[in-house]
Amino acid sequence: MSNKRIISLLPAATEIICALASEALLVGVSHECDFPLSVQHLPKCSSSSISNDKSSQEIDQMVSGQLLAGLSLYKLNWELIKELRPDIIITQDQCKVCAIHLDDLTLQVQKELNYPVQLISINPKSVEDIFAAIETIAASIEQSVLAQDLIESYQDRLAILAHKVKFVKNRPSVVFIEWLAPLMTSGHWTPSLIHLAGGISLLSADQKDAGKIDFEDLMEADPDFIIIAPCGFSIPRIKSEIHLLQNSEHWQSLKAVKENRVFIADGNAFFSRPGPRIIDSAEIIAEILQVNQFYFGLEGSAWEWFNA
Numbered sequence: 001m002s003n004k005r006i007i008s009l010l011p012a013a014t015e016i017i018c019a020l021a022s023e024a025l026l027v028g029v030s031h032e033c034d035f036p037l038s039v040q041h042l043p044k045c046s047s048s049s050i051s052n053d054k055s056s057q058e059i060d061q062m063v064s065g066q067l068l069a070g071l072s073l074y075k076l077n078w079e080l081i082k083e084l085r086p087d088i089i090i091t092q093d094q095c096k097v098c099a100i101h102l103d104d105l106t107l108q109v110q111k112e113l114n115y116p117v118q119l120i121s122i123n124p125k126s127v128e129d130i131f132a133a134i135e136t137i138a139a140s141i142e143q144s145v146l147a148q149d150l151i152e153s154y155q156d157r158l159a160i161l162a163h164k165v166k167f168v169k170n171r172p173s174v175v176f177i178e179w180l181a182p183l184m185t186s187g188h189w190t191p192s193l194i195h196l197a198g199g200i201s202l203l204s205a206d207q208k209d210a211g212k213i214d215f216e217d218l219m220e221a222d223p224d225f226i227i228i229a230p231c232g233f234s235i236p237r238i239k240s241e242i243h244l245l246q247n248s249e250h251w252q253s254l255k256a257v258k259e260n261r262v263f264i265a266d267g268n269a270f271f272s273r274p275g276p277r278i279i280d281s282a283e284i285i286a287e288i289l290q291v292n293q294f295y296f297g298l299e300g301s302a303w304e305w306f307n308a
Helices: 011-019 056-068 078-084 102-112 127-140 144-165 190-196 215-221 235-241 278-289
Strands: 006-008 026-029 046-048 074-076 088-092 118-122 173-180 183-185 225-228 262-265 303-306
Touching: 006 011, 011 026, 011 088, 011 118, 011 127, 026 078, 056 173, 074 102, 078 102, 088 102, 102 118, 118 127, 127 144, 144 190, 144 278, 173 190, 173 215, 190 278, 225 278, 235 262, 262 278, 278 303
Parallel strands: 006 026, 006 088, 088 118, 173 225, 225 262
Antiparallel strands: 046 074, 173 183, 262 303
């Protein structure tokens, strides 16, 4: 196995490294890296300029203001990074909101470090891209064989879903809500996960960014199921803000609400992290949509039925 020293600035990358039996190579992580629990003791190399205890609307306004001003949402502790002397730093170039962007990191590395550092950036938009990201990271730490085994096991789990739902005659429609204020629906890999789990994704575009919608759009779509999993929000955090939906005078008229098919899921641990637990995310959706077909033991911890 490689002896390279790694700093991961992306929670999904941290999870990938651990899945590749290479956790010992991690010398530092981001402030958001919290899984597996064993990485939480590692030095935190980043911090956010936006407090996570703000409301959805306040977070959105602060993010928009920072980006409009050309300011980064994250700060790196370069004194700590210099002490840790990484050989590899992993980040992403998909979203300036979700984690430290490659553009910001490249300039800072050139300025702060006086030796060559390998920068790895991942930019997945689909499940296949996530598998490619696993292969890229694995190649950098000489774990390509294990990566192939892992990917095959993930593909097998997805194939089981696809096989069982192949016989589902009536696929339910789903709106997957990724942010509450403003209202946004998911994109990237989530629509394909919904399809794999036997549903039809509405108001979302496969491999595209999350999109803003109005409540009128939700009313017009009138899905069979609503799944609420805002990016970075735990289940208790979602419950504290779900009134933003309930406050609409039209909430009770939605089919999913009238038929008690509203569900909340952990958007921090799942769905928004393009790593190993994206497979669990597909299984969460399958448990919700196909209650008589699948049981993975995820209800209660990863998702809950919400009495709407």
